[in-house]
Amino acid sequence: MNSPARGGRGRVTSAWRKRLEIVLFVTPALALFALFVVWPIVTAVQLSVYRWKGFGPLVDFVGLRNYVTVLADDVFVDSVVHNLIIVGGSIAIQLPLGLAIALLLNRKMWGQGLLRTIIFVPYVLAEVIAGVVWFQLLQPEYGVIDGLLGSVGLEAPEQGWLGDPDLALWTVLAVLTWKYLGLAVILFLAGLQGVPEELYEAAQLDGASWWQVQRKITVPLLGPTMRTWAFLSMIGSLQLFDMVWILTGGGPANSTTTMATYLINEGTRSQNFGIAGAASVILFVIALIMAVLYQQLILSRDTRSDVVTVKRTKTKKVTR
Amino acid sequence: MSTSNAAVLMHAPTTREPSGRRRNRKRGSFGGGNPVVYAIALAVVALTLGPVLYGVLGGFRTNAQIAQDPSGLPSPWVLDNYVGVLTGASFWQYALNSTVIAVLTTTITVVFGVMAAYPLARYQFKGRETLFMVFVVGLLFPATVAIVPLFILITQNLQLGNTWMGVALPQAAFALPVTVVILRPFLAAIPKELEEAAQLDGTSRIGFFWRILLPLSGPGMVTVGVLAFVGSWNAYLLPLLLLQSDMKTLPLGVADFSSEHASDTAGVFAFTTLAMIPALVFFLAMQRRIVGGLTGAVKG
Structure with a gap:
């Protein structure tokens, strides 16, 4: 590909030397990767077919029974549903909102740089820190959210936003929106930078209104960025743990559990390592299926057009 | 930072220009902001x-x-709340732990990552693409999936529970795929002529790596380094399982403080505020790198 064609300079020993260099360079990374990524994942699969409480040898082989237990567990099934609600909700709320804000900010205006910095701040904070602050804001009695609602005559839920099983998940979703909207805006703004200025000028000459330009030019050209962002958002939502753990711990009444909180509960709290193993395999399979489907159904055309772009730039480089 | 992993994955096989080179065209159309x-x-x-x-x-x-x-x-x-947190020992201990773990993670990630990316980018050998695919597939595995065996491996087999290294090593391992995938095109984009010139001057490939490639790929290494650092600094799940008492990091400290002093709202706010300052300062200093790295990864 891009690497220079090497060798062919008549040095025979250099072939061995090269092999040695490759091994030397790649081994540290591969060793680390094998020990801390590959091995634990293989172990997770292995644990999932045993009943194991965390000590002694793996002897109690149970086949697929752990999977049956997990899939028959209402708490787990609910947590899958919660994950899917977060996946759908995040995209459905952040996509239009992020797009609207990005379009509004994509113009010369005073304080633009500062504005972009500020919008990105929540994304940089740790989920834990954002969660702790919001936990205080959402407190039923002295929380400022309820205070503000009260001052405009609205009534807050009695058990608090995080204490009501019907509201807790939506409250978590709202906090997640606050935390991650900035990422969407920044990515969309970056995508907008890639829209050629000439298109706007041409449209303006043709007498297109601002609204028409956004709808016919900007949004379609932003397609690849939006689809990639949605993919990221989806993968992140499927792994959701920190924010839930801080805000609700999965409660009240298991109304906000996610697959990750479920497997941590089973694994480290109840020492049901087999169950946790099965749950993590299921989590991975769900994530994989959704990723592959998304790639096949939605992203495939971008990838194809990408190849074309890359080829074009390469040609340009050669001719230069 | 598992989200950024996936971003790169989708564009992994394509070579792209270093994201440092950005167009700075003025956005003029329909200019001006109205009220x-x-x-x-x-x-x-x-x-x-x-x-x-x-x-x-x-x-x-x-x-x-x-x-x-x-x-x-x-x-x-x-001022009592802030003074109270700053004069207490635990805040500084947590901050120290967070810093050491983040520095260790970043160092291991960048050093191992750039080493692995070098042959993958500039050597011609059989199995190169297969090797690269190992890292690409690695992007698909979030730490969450492997968290329970990881916990057993580190606390029982390696006896590294409650140590800085015990957290830094797995964090670096999970940050490696994205690092290699970002760095490879970076290293590949450095002109072939430079390497040939160095060879004519009698420089070995390793000499080329040290004296020419590393200095030239600085921006790429800063980008992956910043991503690794921020990921480690904000990490919660792995430290939560592995670290106790004195060894805790700031996110754990914040969560603990919040649940132990639940009624001391002002104290929780003071502790949380102080804990977010380092991340914010780091972000402001590195803003262009972080945003550039993320958008570069997504735009491909």
Whole structure:
């Protein structure tokens, strides 16, 4: 590909030397990767077919029974549903909102740089820190959210936003929106930078209104960025743990559990390592299926057009 | 930072220009902001910064003030909460742990990552693409999936539970795929002519790596380094399982403080505010790298 064609300079020993260099360079990374990524994942699969409480040898082989237990567990099934609600909700709320804000900010205006910095701040904070602050804001009695609602005559839920099983998940979703909207805006703004200025000028000459330009030019050209962002958002939502753990711990009444909180509960709290193993395999399979489907159904055309772009730039480089 | 992993994955096989090279064209069309735009922008800023500022100001109030009027300003301003956190030992201990773990993670990630990316980018050998695919597939595995066996491996087999290294090593391992995938095109983009010239001057491939490639790929290494650092600094799940008492990091400390002093709202705000300062300062200093790295990864 891009690497220079090497060798062919008549040095025979250099072939061995090269092999040695490759091994030397790649081994540290591969060793680390094998020990801390590959091995634990293989172990997770292995644990999932045993009943194991965390000590002694793996002897109690149970086949697929752990999977049956997990899939028959209402708490787990609910947590899958919660994950899917977060996946759908995040995209459905952040996509239009992020797009609207990005379009509004994509113009010369005073304080633009500062504005972009500020919008990105929540994304940089740790989920834990954002969660702790919001936990205080959402407190039923002295929380400022309820205070503000009260001052405009609205009534807050009695058990608090995080204490009501019907509201807790939506409250978590709202906090997640606050935390991650900035990422969407920044990515969309970056995508907008890639829209050629000439298109706007041409449209303006043709007498297109601002609204028409956004709808016919900007949004379609932003397609690849939006689809990639949605993919990221989806993968992140499927792994959701920190924010839930801080805000609700999965409660009240298991109304906000996610697959990750479920497997941590089973694994480290109840020492049901087999169950946790099965749950993590299921989590991975769900994530994989959704990723592959998304790639096949939605992203495939971008990838194809990408190849074309890359080829074009390469040609340009050669001719230069 | 598992989200950024996936971003790169989709564009992994394609070679791209170093993201440092950015177009800085002026956005002019339909220029000017009208009052409505400014009003909306102001509302967005208020909603974004509101909770953060409320936490900062809350740290300057007393619990009595907060209970009396949740949405009021500090009156009078009280420094006790911040002083209390800063004079306590635990905050500094947590900050130290967070710093050491983040530095270790970043160092291991960048050193191992750039080493692995070098042959993958510039050597011609059989199995090169297969080797690269190992890292690409690695992007698909979030740490969450392997968390329970990882916990067993580190605490029981390696006896590294409750140590800095015990957290840094797995964090670096999970940051490697994205690092290699970002760095490879970076290293590949360095002109072939440079390497040939170096060869004519009698420089070995390793000499080329040290003296030419590493200095030239600085921006790429800063990008992956920043991503690794921020990921480690904000990490919660792995430290939560592996670290106890004195070894805890700031996110764990914040979570603990919040549950142990649940009634001390002002204290929680003070502790949380102080804990977010390092990340914010780091972000402001590295802003262009972080944003550039993320957008570069997504735009491909």
